[in-house]
Amino acid sequence: MLKFFHQIDLKAYVSIRKGEIKVGERIKTLRKNETLKALTGYVDRGARFALVGIPESVGVMANMGRTGTEVAWEAFLQSFLNVQSNRFLDGSRIVLLGEIDTKDVQARAENLDVNAPYYSQKLHILCAEVDELVSPIIEAVVEAGLIPIVIGGGQNNAYPLLMGTAQGLGRKRGIHAINMDAHADFRALEGRHSGNGFSYAKERGYLHKYFAFGLHQSHNAENMLLTMDSSRNVKYQFMEEITYLDKHLMAAIEYVYDEHIPCGIELDMDAIRMMPSSAVSPSGFSLEQARHFVRKCARSLKPAYLHLPEAAPGSPEEALIVGKSLSYLVTDFIKNIGE
Numbered sequence: 001m002l003k004f005f006h007q008i009d010l011k012a013y014v015s016i017r018k019g020e021i022k023v024g025e026r027i028k029t030l031r032k033n034e035t036l037k038a039l040t041g042y043v044d045r046g047a048r049f050a051l052v053g054i055p056e057s058v059g060v061m062a063n064m065g066r067t068g069t070e071v072a073w074e075a076f077l078q079s080f081l082n083v084q085s086n087r088f089l090d091g092s093r094i095v096l097l098g099e100i101d102t103k104d105v106q107a108r109a110e111n112l113d114v115n116a117p118y119y120s121q122k123l124h125i126l127c128a129e130v131d132e133l134v135s136p137i138i139e140a141v142v143e144a145g146l147i148p149i150v151i152g153g154g155q156n157n158a159y160p161l162l163m164g165t166a167q168g169l170g171r172k173r174g175i176h177a178i179n180m181d182a183h184a185d186f187r188a189l190e191g192r193h194s195g196n197g198f199s200y201a202k203e204r205g206y207l208h209k210y211f212a213f214g215l216h217q218s219h220n221a222e223n224m225l226l227t228m229d230s231s232r233n234v235k236y237q238f239m240e241e242i243t244y245l246d247k248h249l250m251a252a253i254e255y256v257y258d259e260h261i262p263c264g265i266e267l268d269m270d271a272i273r274m275m276p277s278s279a280v281s282p283s284g285f286s287l288e289q290a291r292h293f294v295r296k297c298a299r300s301l302k303p304a305y306l307h308l309p310e311a312a313p314g315s316p317e318e319a320l321i322v323g324k325s326l327s328y329l330v331t332d333f334i335k336n337i338g339e
Contacts, residue, residue, distance in 0.1 A: 002137050004098040005029045013081040024081030026091030039144035042095050049334060050146040052137065053099035058109045058130050059156025062123035062193035065278035068312030070106060072322055073099055073152035075313050079323030080330060089331055095146065100137060105129050124191025131160040131192060138164025147337070148305040149330055154278060155185050155268050155309040158197035162206040162264060165304045169262065174201070175304050176209040176256040179266035180293045182281060184212040184236055187224050194278070202231065208261065211252045212236040214271055214285060245289055253300045262304035265297045267329065269311040275325065276318035278310045287325055291332050298336035306333045
């Protein structure tokens with residue numbers, strides 16, 4: 001189920017300033033009586049991208065991570081809707097679709113007793129419920145001809161994103177994905193959580209080729225690395241081995257490049273040094289390097305979607321950092337997509 005955004009909802013976010021035009025003043029939203037079936041009409045009128053929020057931390061909780069990913073979407077909207085709509089970025093190319101309605105499943109996850117039997121398994125089941133909420137929305141967006149830009153939640157949502165995109169495009173062998181991340185999220189199929197979205201997608205045929213870029217050597221289990229080594233069409237690059245970013249990044253892009261097969265672009269916000277996130281780290285890529293990753297992938301690949309999960313602001317100050325960081329990454333993506 002999707003909670004649609006409408007024009008009246010934008011008033012709470014956009015700060016009108018004389019002589020300026022904000023993205024929030026140009027961005028498209030569905031009308032009150034419209035459904036997802038109306039998206040093709042927006043494509044016909046020039047829309048190219050659909051913004052979708054996932055305000056949940058169920059998958060992160062199931063992976064024993066830091067919560068807060070459920071509020072990243074709101075932080076993003078506060079910043080992004082006040083970005084300038086100008087010669088570099090035209091807000092009218094974007095549909096602000098809305099957010100996945102995860103309120104019920106999030107509440108049930110938060111109300112679980114940590115000390116009760118089968119706590120983790122219950123979270124795995126709830127995470128699978130999030131999958132079921134996300135994938136049909138993404139499938140409808142892709143079928144309409146829009147490129148999803150998905151903000152918030154954990155990287156557990158890579159799985160329903162890959163599933164929905166592959167189904168929306170009618171790709172029976174799945175699509176490709178490149179992921180800038182400290183963690184490969186290719187862990188065992190032990191029940192759904194934020195650490196195994198790609199392994200589930202690979203096992204179920206929604207992910208064809210996968211490249212994990214910038215992994216931290218000390219934060220990826222040996223058994224998972226061995227699984228990746230033995231998996232067909234899966235490669236990775238450790239951050240400790242990256243001496244020249246552009247050279248290594250181009251090699252990763254070349255691995256997943258295919259003019260006929262779209263590629264999902266994933267950037268776990270944990271990968272960015274000191275970013276308020278579910279696994280914040282003092283070591284990682286700079287925001288400028290992350291922006292370069294998004295720009296290069298958008299220009300070089302046939303992007304299926306952009307996914308920016310795992311940001312987890314815990315204070316108003318962190319929300320400002322998260323919101324503006326996400327806005328930079330989204331605007332970089334949109335600006336660098338070819339026609």
